[in-house]
Amino acid sequence: MLQTRVGKRTGISAVKIAVDMVREGLISKQEAVQRIGPEQLAQYLYPIFDTKEESKSNPLGKGLPAGPGAAAGKIALTPDKAVTMKAAGTRVVLVRQETSPDDIHGMNAAAGFLTARGGMTSHAAVVARQMGKVCVAGCDAVEVLDAQSVRIGAKVFREGDYLSINGSTGNVYEGDLPVVESEIIQVIQGKLDPKQSDKYQRFALILSWADSVRTLRVRANADVPDQAKIARGFGAEGIGLCRTEHMFFAEDRIPIMQKMILARTKEEREKFLDQLLPLQKQDFIGLYREMAGFPVTIRLLDPPLHEFLPKREDLMVEIAQLELTGRDGARLEEKRRLLARVEELHEFNPMLGLRGCRLGITMPEITRMQARAIMEAACELAKEGKKIVPEIMIPLVGMVSEMKAQKDLIREVAQETMKRYNVKLTYLVGTMIELPRAAVTADRIATEAEFFSFGTNDLTQTTFGFSRDDAAKFIDFYQTNNILDADPFAVLDREGVGALMKQAIAGGRKSRPGIKLGICGEHGGDPSSVEFCHQLGLDYVSCSPYRVAIARLAAAHAALAEAGASAAPSPRKQSVPRTKAKKTTAKKTAKPTKAKSAPKPRSRSRVTRKKR
């Protein structure tokens, strides 16, 4: 856990000292890189409270430091209110019992979120880290009283009152503490000239030195062009995961999405999918443009459909109320119809239900629409002379038969689209490895899949049998009671999940030597997990845009550690047992094959990278 108030200066000054020492010829660039802990770079990125002001304030309560940085603003208790307040030019802190995908527009509008429930991998926490927003999650002191008021600690606040949250420490304060913005972010957003920021200069320098030693590529998880732009600003070499469903939660699209889901026939469903097609295509064109030739991996629709519909229990309560009052019979009828469909879609364990490729297999028209949008967007850019290599990713594959069914469908649409545009494109169809069955049958799946991307969030869920949404409470207990060393959703579990990854890599390479391998779970931005991915011989990690710099430095550390270990006979501390690593990662044997299919220069400047 980050100790911002202490560590902040340490991280930034550590970089300053290292860069100065290189300039003075006291240490080498490699030594400079080695002296900076990857996590220390995070301290460059967050807005922080004015230290003097914060030290004068008493916290109202403390939650989990789930999205680092500092945010202050007026309290909004609903996502709609957050949007309205933001539109009126107000800085907003969204306070919720917990957040759900329905809240995305409000989260987007807020500077930070404070939740009463949820752990380090709750919805609020994950979205915060992805969006680069401040978040304090699972704060016991928070009690939402009604739609307009919330108790925090001993005090009751109303919507519009000022609140300050420190997502690096978990502290929550009354009032509007002054916030200082990160210079790095200002440069990336084009608000500050890089030449005017010594901090940015040193930050970029250390990273360029890191790039010259690392072999692992770093991509970002980004769903919309804005995120892609920031990812590029941090040096991401492509998008490793674009979650297409996030595009459907936008306000202008969710009604069409809902109609599509409520449709009773394939024909009706296709009608609404046709309306989504041009919107989805525009999304992809935007992403391709931002990534300027870097690879873009697009995952087909993944979440269970009920996530796009109103909540079942809300409908039940509303119907019970309408029945009792006897008013508005038409509305009652409509709600009953809606509930009937929601009941049909209701699942006891949605995480293990009708989602992922199961959607595209049972409703192939969804896959067809998405494949068409992906390929049409690429064809249109190709006509402009831009080279795009879409990587189409099938989620939640457990059987080669699923992979084949979806791939055949995509190939058919792709051929038809390219013919229509009279364009010939290279594209890949691959899969997430996020189920234990996919890992142990990877040799079979690789006969169809052209790349693997480890979805370690889901793989951790099913390997442990831990629900990300529910496990926080006992994971905390487990850590306190020495059952678990670390939260496996934050730090990749090498012994269990890692063992399955090794099997998948061995199986994948057996059937398809040189198969492209990446990781797109939250772990892609965790230094220890990045080290493990390097040891496994993955081609890239993909992480939140705001973690890209950290992953670049972590990848450099991993490469230097490996070089050091092979040079010195005494190996450094390493969590993966030596013998196992030798048996399955097969880094050395795999290298020639990889080099054959995709030559990878060891030293990559910005310029050469852009040409790729």
Added chain:
Amino acid sequence: MLQTRVGKRTGISAVKIAVDMVREGLISKQEAVQRIGPEQLAQYLYPIFDTKEESKSNPLGKGLPAGPGAAAGKIALTPDKAVTMKAAGTRVVLVRQETSPDDIHGMNAAAGFLTARGGMTSHAAVVARQMGKVCVAGCDAVEVLDAQSVRIGAKVFREGDYLSINGSTGNVYEGDLPVVESEIIQVIQGKLDPKQSDKYQRFALILSWADSVRTLRVRANADVPDQAKIARGFGAEGIGLCRTEHMFFAEDRIPIMQKMILARTKEEREKFLDQLLPLQKQDFIGLYREMAGFPVTIRLLDPPLHEFLPKREDLMVEIAQLELTGRDGARLEEKRRLLARVEELHEFNPMLGLRGCRLGITMPEITRMQARAIMEAACELAKEGKKIVPEIMIPLVGMVSEMKAQKDLIREVAQETMKRYNVKLTYLVGTMIELPRAAVTADRIATEAEFFSFGTNDLTQTTFGFSRDDAAKFIDFYQTNNILDADPFAVLDREGVGALMKQAIAGGRKSRPGIKLGICGEHGGDPSSVEFCHQLGLDYVSCSPYRVAIARLAAAHAALAEAGASAAPSPRKQSVPRTKAKKTTAKKTAKPTKAKSAPKPRSRSRVTRKKR
């Protein structure tokens, strides 16, 4: 799927012909065993409709044949009503939208169940097969209209109307079709003298021949003494799975259980656990007595606690209604308090939540109470001169640290209990292997666990990422569209789940040569899965009491097939790749170790078995 009307006579007459041919010296006993398909034996066990009467009736609708046999009786639409009607001497068919653990008392009272929703592994279907009740599940023609009426096909029925269901074909009929009971069941229940039943004689003879060739032991899953008695009647050689939670759903216990769950402190919780202790102990004494020295594996509390509480959405609706009417403020307050606790326990994916050993680790007083009940019961019987070897099984272990924490706790309670009784007992503490992480880290887990029992229901869930409660809809689609050959919850998936089992066996034997290995998922009663378990070299399978005879015959087939394959150079059709099986099952190398710890006579008559 069983074709009862055709197959019934075929199965029973196949046995008759085979036995006659052995008696006439035309074929050997082994050949007789080989001529009977294990599934054919099932036809001996079910009550059937009078063939002539059934052929005259037109089905109202058709569902899944989820619990074979025939049942006719008066419709009950709630479990309470089923209990009342049964108490009044009425034969009952329970008709429900779907069933849940709350319905157990009504299911117990009914001759059969008909549900509108759910697949072959829905709650109703699994309970039906375990209880040996007739079940037609997921029948689209059924629409529960209100608490007193149900539409089936075109016709509306009221509670108390007669209905007949054929769980072997899925057909549902109007009226009270005459049912003929199985002679085998009559003998086992002591209602018929075995000497008076030729059918029983031949059934027992074929099975005694099967026993003389099989090496795999067959146990039963039984939670209460009645089930254990039936299991013994079918020749079960122990209990492989006693689900202790089923004991808490009984009417006199659920209120105590609920109070225990609602308790806010450890002390309060312990008070209610103390009340459960003597009841639980009596359960175990009953089971031990029935099993007369055969091993009894008792699993500690497994399901998420909210299963014992009222449903969240029911509470929400009731509160909304109470709020609107403004009546009964005290009741409203009580319901709100209850809902608050239910909300705390609410999980998005309860299957992956706070359940299994996570309960016993976060609330060690539960494990302590259960361990005490198990050991006190065994000590009391030991004082009577009966030898009991309890096998205490920790559910849902994924990490050796979990296993160790629970084992240490149990050992402590066991030592204390034995000292108090002044008795020295042998007992084992082992675990389910039901999570992929347990399978891949089995070598570590076996340093603590003294036996492994494969919980293949849960292992299939997490390996595939399929929720048993929800997957029926797409599994059906997958089967129709050739994505899946068979429902993996019915027939063990050798390629995926099987690969993990092999890893677990190899790991377990590495750390603890001769470790006792069994399976207690629903697969233990499926012939193809039994064959695979034999090939893996497990010590036993455990299945529903009513599947024990089938498993005994299937185990004999597997042994004969193996002998045939090793005798003849051309191997017979086998789904497991030969090389893999050789590498990990290690049947031959394990045998000597096993023989040392527990000598296993190849030929076991009833008499020698009882002495064991």
